Every structure is written in structure tokens, then in C-alpha cells.
Amino acid sequence: MTPDQFAIISSLAHKEAGLVFPVSKSALVSSRLVKRLRETSIVNFDDYCQFVSSSDGKNELRLMISALTTNISSFFRENHHFEFLKTDVFPDLARRAKAGNRIRIWSAGCSVGMEAYSIGMTLLEILPQASSLDVKILASDIDPKVLIVGKNGTYDERQLSAIPQELRKKYFDNPSSTELGKFQAHPDLLSLTTFRELNLLEKWPISGNFDIIFCRNTVIYFDDKTQNKLWPRFQNALAPEGWLFVGHSERVPETSNTDFENRGMTIYRRSPRPTT
Known part of the structure; x- marks a missing residue:
């Protein structure tokens, strides 16, 4: 070249x-x-x-x-995020879901779906009936090929090795009927999660706000100008007091013109009331 x-x-x-x-x-x-x-x-x-x-x-x-596009992913990558969901975020969302409220979670730049399914397993441990409530996880990526893998929810032994044993038995115990040596995600996980091709730079065909957005190890591939356009868009896509999780080498800068509050390592929360 x-x-x-x-x-x-x-x-x-x-x-x-x-x-x-x-x-x-x-x-x-x-x-x-x-x-x-x-x-x-x-x-x-x-x-x-x-x-x-x-x-x-x-x-x-x-x-x-x-x-x-670089598609590096694993289950429960940067596990402190999932521990935080379990202790600080999902108990309240579970109460709201049981009361009939709409709960929406977005895994942006989801790759082959391991992040979205890790979120789903963490949620189902706290809210086993989540798939029968108004709770949905949107998993999006610009790469149509990885979305096919995610939608199928089928992974091999090596890919599943990062899942704690008790969760693996519970959510990936069924050998795939079509692919030898692979295991299929539990129906509750599959029904919770919708995969969609989406370019973060274009208009987002999304209605309503999210309670949680994961966008991890994605914006590092963008220049500063592009990143600075994305942070306010993520803020506007979140409900007040919604949560944003970013990758280990990513930070929402203080100059981002957003109302995000830092609540932990690479964890941000939108202000209780929109800025004016």
C-alpha cells in the first residue's frame, strides 16, 4: 500500500x-x-x-x-463495572422494573455480544424475571459480522472461560445444536438483548432515554474532536441520574460540556436534573 x-x-x-x-x-x-x-x-x-x-x-x-474495526472482547471484562452494577445500580433498577417502569440499557460498540450478555447475567442474578418485564438491553456495533455472532449467542469453551463457573452452568449450559464444541446462551439472555447495526457518528435511531450506557474501549479509536461530540450525545441519551461506563483508558474530560459526575473508576452518572 x-x-x-x-x-x-x-x-x-x-x-x-x-x-x-x-x-x-x-x-x-x-x-x-x-x-x-x-x-x-x-x-x-x-x-x-x-x-x-x-x-x-x-x-x-x-x-x-x-x-x-478492532473487535477485542471478553465476558466480564473490567469486572469492577459489573460488581458496581450488582451493588450500586441494579438493586434500584430492579425495584423500578418490578413496579412496572421501563428500564433500558445500551451496550454501544458491543462487538460479539460478550459485554451485553455479561450485563444480562448480572441483571438476571438480581432480577430473574427481567425478561418478562419492560427491561431491554440494546447491543449495537458498526460491524455487521460481529452482530451475527452476538445475535446467535453461541461461544466456545475458551471464550466462556472468563465467566464464573456457577454463572456459566446457569446461562451457557446448552451445547449448540448447530456448532460442535460451542454453547448457546440461555433463552432469558437472548430475549433480553437486541442487536442492531449502528454507527456512533450518525443519527441514532433510538427513542426514549437509557438508564445505563456502556461504551468501553471504543472512543479511544476516535480523535479528540469526535470524542468531544460524543460525550454530550451520550448525556442526552441518558435519563437524569443515568449511568455511563467507559473503558479503562478513557475519561470524560471536564471540558466535555456535560453534567456527568465521576462516581468511580471509569464510572459516571448524569446529574439528577438536566443542565439548562
Whole structure:
């Protein structure tokens, strides 16, 4: 991949998905896109750049972004967040749900669904009847391929190893009927969770506010300008006193023009009343 080709690809990735690739990542970008060239039967990067820049290449541009997206995930990653949910957040939400209130949780940048299902297992331990109440978890990602994995809810032994044994027996005890050596999520987990393709840079087709938003290890791939646009949008998507959980190397800056209050390591809470 030449410097000019890299400049075109990185510019498109930034414009479409907010992804930032310094020149030092040229070899990485090239290696991730070689398969796209093979699958499209395009013989060189010049032709590929021309194609994804054209109106005819819009679907391939979507697949290009998918190929460039980093999808690292595990169950109960950054476990202190789930402990905080269990002790400080879910008991109150459970009481509200039992009283007939609407509860909504968003896993933004969900990858293959492990984060969303970790949230679901934590919730079901406190509110076993959650799937029969007005409680929903939205799991979204820009990559359509990882959403297929998440929606299926099927994982192998290695992927399930981070789940505590008692939870694994309870929520992933059924061998998959279609994939040898894999295990299917419990129906209660599947029914709680909806997967949707969503680009954080575009308009969010979402109605109503969320009680909790997880957006972890996602905004680190965006530049400061893009991040600073996202924090107020997350605030506005949350109900007053709603919770925002971010990744271990992410922080909501004091200059973000939001009313988030820091409530713990990478844990934020929206003010009880919207700012005016």
C-alpha cells in the first residue's frame, strides 16, 4: 500500500466511522484489507480505493470499515463495572422494573455480544424475571459480522472461560445444536438483548432515554474532536441520574460540556436534573 493509497483509505475510515489511523499503522491497514481485495476480485489498491470512493462501492465501504474495526472482547471484562452494577445500580433498577417502569440499557460498540450478555447475567442474578418485564438491553456495533455472532449467542469453551463457573452452568449450559464444541446462551439472555447495526457518528435511531450506557474501549479509536461530540450525545441519551461506563483508558474530560459526575473508576452518572 502506497502512502497515497493509505491516505485515501484512512480518510474514508475517519469520515465514515471516526477511526484514526496514523501513518505508522499503514502495514496493519494493508494486511486487514488484503482479504477484501480477494473477495471483491480487485487486483490492486489503486482500483480498490477508486471503488470504495464511488457510489457503487458504498456496501464495500461498509465492509471495509468492518475489516478495519478492532473487535477485542471478553465476558466480564473490567469486572469492577459489573460488581458496581450488582451493588450500586441494579438493586434500584430492579425495584423500578418490578413496579412496572421501563428500564433500558445500551451496550454501544458491543462487538460479539460478550459485554451485553455479561450485563444480562448480572441483571438476571438480581432480577430473574427481567425478561418478562419492560427491561431491554440494546447491543449495537458498526460491524455487521460481529452482530451475527452476538445475535446467535453461541461461544466456545475458551471464550466462556472468563465467566464464573456457577454463572456459566446457569446461562451457557446448552451445547449448540448447530456448532460442535460451542454453547448457546440461555433463552432469558437472548430475549433480553437486541442487536442492531449502528454507527456512533450518525443519527441514532433510538427513542426514549437509557438508564445505563456502556461504551468501553471504543472512543479511544476516535480523535479528540469526535470524542468531544460524543460525550454530550451520550448525556442526552441518558435519563437524569443515568449511568455511563467507559473503558479503562478513557475519561470524560471536564471540558466535555456535560453534567456527568465521576462516581468511580471509569464510572459516571448524569446529574439528577438536566443542565439548562
